[in-house]
Amino acid sequence: xxxxxxxxxxxxxxxxxxSIALQVASVQAQQRGGTPQTDAVQPVNTGANPYIVTRDWxxxxxxxRPWGGSNGVAxxxxxxxxxxxxxxxxxxxxxxxxxxxxxxxHFDESGKEIRSFGGGMFVWPHxxxxxxxxxxxxxxxxxxxxxxxxxxPGEDKKGSVVVKFSPEGKxxxxxxxxxxxxxxxxxxxxxxxVVTDPGNGDVYVAESHTDVADPNLIGRVSVFDKNGxxxxxxxxxxxxxxxxxxxxxxxxxSQGRLIVADRHNHRVQILTKDGTFVREFDDFGxxxxxxxxxNDVIYTADxxxxxxxxxxxxxxxxxxSLKDGKVTVFIPPHAVPNxxxxxxxxxxxxxxxxxxxxxxxxxRGVTKYVKR
Numbered sequence: 001x002x003x004x005x006x007x008x009x010x011x012x013x014x015x016x017x018x019s020i021a022l023q024v025a026s027v028q029a030q031q032r033g034g035t036p037q038t039d040a041v042q043p044v045n046t047g048a049n050p051y052i053v054t055r056d057w058x059x060x061x062x063x064x065r066p067w068g069g070s071n072g073v074a075x076x077x078x079x080x081x082x083x084x085x086x087x088x089x090x091x092x093x094x095x096x097x098x099x100x101x102x103x104x105x106h107f108d109e110s111g112k113e114i115r116s117f118g119g120g121m122f123v124w125p126h127x128x129x130x131x132x133x134x135x136x137x138x139x140x141x142x143x144x145x146x147x148x149x150x151x152x153p154g155e156d157k158k159g160s161v162v163v164k165f166s167p168e169g170k171x172x173x174x175x176x177x178x179x180x181x182x183x184x185x186x187x188x189x190x191x192x193x194v195v196t197d198p199g200n201g202d203v204y205v206a207e208s209h210t211d212v213a214d215p216n217l218i219g220r221v222s223v224f225d226k227n228g229x230x231x232x233x234x235x236x237x238x239x240x241x242x243x244x245x246x247x248x249x250x251x252x253x254s255q256g257r258l259i260v261a262d263r264h265n266h267r268v269q270i271l272t273k274d275g276t277f278v279r280e281f282d283d284f285g286x287x288x289x290x291x292x293x294x295n296d297v298i299y300t301a302d303x304x305x306x307x308x309x310x311x312x313x314x315x316x317x318x319x320x321s322l323k324d325g326k327v328t329v330f331i332p333p334h335a336v337p338n339x340x341x342x343x344x345x346x347x348x349x350x351x352x353x354x355x356x357x358x359x360x361x362x363x364r365g366v367t368k369y370v371k372r
Contacts (some may be wrong), residue, residue, distance in 0.1 A: 030309045031212045031264070033240040033286060038266040041282045041369075043312035047319075047330035048172040051356065051369035058084060058111040058366040063101060066090065069077040070359035072193075072347040073137070073289075073366055078093050079352030081114070082107045084359055084366050085125040085138055096123040097144055104128070104138055104165065111368070123159035126209070127193030127347065131201070135172060136165045139191040141209040143179050160187065160212065162205055163195050175205065177274035185230035189218040194290075195250040195258075197273070198316030201226030204234075204256070204258060206247040212264050219244035220273070221260065232266040234258070234275035239265055242277035249290040249300075249347075253322055261287040261300065266310060268300065270322070281325030284318045286310045287344040289358070301358050315344040317356065317369070331356075331369060 013064040060067060068087035075082060084105050088096035089169050102116035103125040118125070125144035131137065143159030144152065161176035173184075176188035197204070202225055208218040209288030219237035222335070224230055235242050257278060258271045266286050268362055270278040284290075285302035288307065298320055305313040321331035333342025345358025345367055356369040 001122055003008070004372060005013050005332070016182045030131060030306070032309050032362075033212070033245065033264040034266040034310065036286045037280075038282045043314070044283045044318060044327045045312075045314045045316070045330060045332075047327055049329065049331050052330075052372055053334070054368045054370070055363070056365050057357070057368035058082065058105070060086075060105065060116070061113045061178055062105075062108055062116045065101060067359045067360075067364035068095070068101075068103070069364055070345070070347070071126045071141075071361055073349045073357045073359040074128045074130045074136075075346075075349050075351045075357075076106070076130055077134045078133065080109050082349070082366065083128055083130060083136055083350070084112075084347075084357075084365070085128045087124055088122075090364060094148060095142065095150065096122045096149060104136065104169070106167070107366070109363065111366075115169065118163075118166065120151050121158060121163065121171075123155070126191070127206070129194050129196065131196040132198050134167050136167060137194045137196065137203075138163050138165065139205070140195050141190050142191050142223060162188065162191055162203070175203065175224060175228060184224075184233070189220065192246070192248050194249045195252060196226075197256075198252060199256065201274075202231065203228075204250055206244075206250050206260070209246065210271075212245055217245065219247060221247060221250070221258070231274070234271065235300055240242050240361070241280070242271060244271070246267075248288050250272055251290055251292045253292050253296050254294065255296075259290060259322070261290045263288055263304070268325075279325075281320075281322075283320065283325055283327045285316075289320075289348040291348050291350045291356075292322065293350055293354075298322050299348050299350055299356060301345050303344045303346045303361060313321065317340060317344065317348065319359065334363065334367070 072085040088101045098117040101121040104113040106116040126141035127139040129137040164173040193206040221234040247266035248263040284300040287300040288303040289301040313335040317331035320327040347359035
């Protein structure tokens with residue numbers, strides 16, 4: 001085959017591809033965030049680092065393919081095996097559009113893949129959560145655009161939903177209307193994360209992953225009962241107490257309070273289950289993901305801080321206590337060739353032995369951190 005030959009690409013196809021690229025770039029563009037309160041906080045880029053880092057810990061052996069960007073990681077109810085999502089393709093787009101690759105993965109303690117499922121069901125798999133019964137919940141944080149549907153016809157009935165699976169991959173429930181962005185109970189808008197109340201099984205869904213410059217930006221937590229009946233909405237779009245811009249991670253603490261990684265507002269918020277604001281912590285940076293252990297130690301992953309969006313702050317894992325909100329451990333970003341920033345995962349989880357895992361959106365795959 002000659003390397004000097006050229007392939008003629010129809011102009012119409014170039015226009016479609018270019019339009020898709022621009023649309024995705026617009027949705028995913030990092031905007032300057034924060035609030036007057038968080039802007040006054042001194043950057044927290046130091047702390048003890050007792051962890052040994054293992055990149056590329058988990059391997060996709062079932063399909064023998066490279067990782068797509070990964071946003072979600074969770075620990076199984078056994079306390080030791082690991083679940084993760086990936087977007088099927090290496091870049092931001094097209095995600096899982098046009099492929100039957102399985103984006104939901106289960107790994108043993110060594111990082112060996114046990115099973116995978118979910119092929120052909122998602123556009124942009126994102127957050128993942130394992131409930132008290134071992135069922136696996138996955139959010140789909142995007143629906144296909146009109147331009148993408150031109151390139152991937154027939155993919156209009158997927159995206160912008162939350163799916164509940166059995167551990168074996170059987171679909172048990174779907175929240176939202178696949179392919180439709182809207183308001184509950186009929187639909188959801190680009191959900192980023194999901195968590196269930198360990199007491200009564202109520203389902204809390206964080207929305208949305210849309211462009212924060214959108215005048216119709218959604219920022220809320222939608223709540224359903226364990227059977228999928230819509231109950232209420234917590235919060236609204238904004239920068240005040242109990243308001244959100246890109247709520248990107250959800251967890252419950254030992255007191256049953258809802259903890260929210262309010263990413264674009266550069267803070268972590270603590271709320272009651274009915275949405276009453278309790279307090280906020282501003283030392284954890286631009287948190288994409290969070291995990292909380294049985295002692296109410298909070299682990300956050302800052303995958304986005306740069307001089308442009310969060311001046312002075314570095315990407316990294318920040319660990320502290322929910323009692324006072326002070327950071328005591330800082331794990332700096334991974335080294336990346338030709339980059340001064342490094343990279344850090346989005347999703348974060350901690351197993352029963354205290355090992356930490358991050359899901360890598362940029363570097364792809366799962367990173368494991370073991371205490372020295």
